[in-house]
Amino acid sequence: MSASAAPARLNGLVFDRADELGADVHEQVVFCHDRDSGLKAIIAIHDTTLGPALGGTRIYPYASEADALTDVLRLSRGMTYKSAAAGMDLGGGKAVIIGDPARIKTRDLLLAYGRFVDTLGGRYVTAADVGSTADDLDIVAEATRHVVGKNTGGSGDSGYSTAYGVFCAMRAAAEHRYGPAGLAGRTVGVEGVGKVGSRLVALLSSAGVDRILVADPYQPALDQLTSTLGHVSAVESILVEDVDIYAPCALGATLTAPHVRDLKAAIVCGAANNQLATADVADELRARDILWVPDYVANAGGVVQVGAELYGKDHEEVEAKIAAIATTTTEILLSAEREGISTRAAADAVVEQRLAARRAELADSEPAR
Template sequence: MIFEYMEKYDYEQVVFCQDRNSGLKAIIAIHDTTLGPALGGTRMWTYASEEEAVIDALRLARGMTYKAAAAGLNLGGGKTVIIGDPRTDKNEEMFRAFGRYIQGLNGRYITAEDVGTTVADMDLIHQETEFVTGVSPAFGSSGNPSPVTAYGVYRGMKAAALEAFGSDSLAGKRVAVQGVGNVAFSLCRYLHEEGAKLIVTDINQENVNRAIQEFGAQAVNVQDIYAVDCDIFSPCALGAVINDNTIPQLKARVIAGAANNQLKEERHGDLITEMGLVYAPDYVINAGGLINVADELLGYNRERALKKVDTIYDNILKVFEIAKRDGIPTYVAADRLAEERIESVKRSRSTFLRNERHLLNRLR
């Protein structure tokens, strides 16, 4: 079954890592390295079965390929899952053993922080390998990625506003922000500074209170955020919030937010397209954090990273262009943007390799 899944989506490699002393049980999935080494975080989770863990690693790795490609990064997609409870099963030996496995891949895979892992865990991995990002600032890390992710979402939202309203100005626009955590709070600051009117909700009342105090936001109940009268709906909390129950409630013209996997099913992307809503695909608009951490591989320069994050504006516009060109929903157009870039580079490399072999044959 695993090989069938790998063949279906053309994965390159799966590495199983085990260390009896530390209890390490990890799966590294490398999807595609056409554009460059695979970059993707290490997730630690209590999976119901080993098969579930493998499938999650594979699914997440493929998602990183598309995210990096659409962002214009010279990186491929990979992901690691460690089977275990991050609250009770962690130890130094586990992450150092895992670091040695990464080192053994000799740069084909670069890891980072993800659900269930921390900067401290990355520092332990860093003791055994250079192929890790998101370490402590003392080791050259870019620090907290939330503000940079928020800036990318802000730039992408402006591009979506241009598509929907004919102007990318957000001044006076009513933006309903679902979830006001670290990324969304920074996003609200950008929106407030431009003169947008904020409507917010969050399961944590302290987050809501902070947004009211800092930005003069209007607060609504968690279940009421979908139906508010607004120009832009910005999901910045859980995934799968665009679904059969919420779509009929939406009054926004634009959906643009930081949350991952916003569409519960692909058909929901078709539904909002039929309704005339402008949807900025999540993995394109929220790529700022990935772009930021990728800059660490060059020796982190914040100005350079932010300049690259600025291109999310252009990437969202490219998605809209492809959608109109091919008559497809934007969520499909985002995949096409990534796939076209990968195929273009693949053809270029293929030509170079054929020419190189031809030259070697002549030299013989």
């Protein structure tokens, strides 16, 4: 196409978006459809500057394909930033499969999905996410070797690692705000007590936290925690409760400007991806003196675990790298205070500096033409 030719318009879906994603650039977006199994999936590769794009597969009943696309674009960008902030030699990618996992998830569908992943030749490496499990990955791995976090020959479920990373970040934020006592004597509200949130509750309960409030639409999960841990109570919504720390651990976008204005917590730190409904909510949090640990910093434990499979790292190295999330958190909080900027801006700067340095290295290594 000549330089003067007009670009095709795609109704703002990928190349001409009017939202905050419009200013970002994704390397590749693949729409996958298998008629026989009913698979409808989107794989988004955001950036491979640091290495292959790694990210989980989310199976979710999106209201529309446009909603699915927006989610996968946001999630894949978050994976680039998550891996970079955690010091991993990985890029960012994500996949979504459209549909209710309880209804559509079959062996044939997972195999079809694996075949699509395989066509990307390792540019994208998949793992588990909402709606998918390590058992599912064992099936996907029959069709592609570009899978991590599976049970057979992999490191398995990454829920604990994600929860432990959030715990390390939360403890660092609490020490930054409250001093050496940190989490001791505090009230923490955990929203979403699935495979990550429930493990976070267990870690908090053994760390001197005075009271833990939990919210989740799945009643059996609440009953399990409240019946076994005496200082855990179930509530309708964490956002309206009087807590010291709010831990969003379900789906994202719970932090809207109105919610932040009503939020009673002094710290926000959780496992959910894309917690801010819009980027400017980070400034709302700063204006209210609420310490927000950017989600891609706090929840990097899972990608540290499964990403280590690609490079042969052992358990001790993985544990140390997850624990280092606390140091990264402290550095970001201090930088934000020193520069007078939001924690989002401070964390983004760390990532963008690492990406720029790597791009410079790659440019220098290219042979002269």
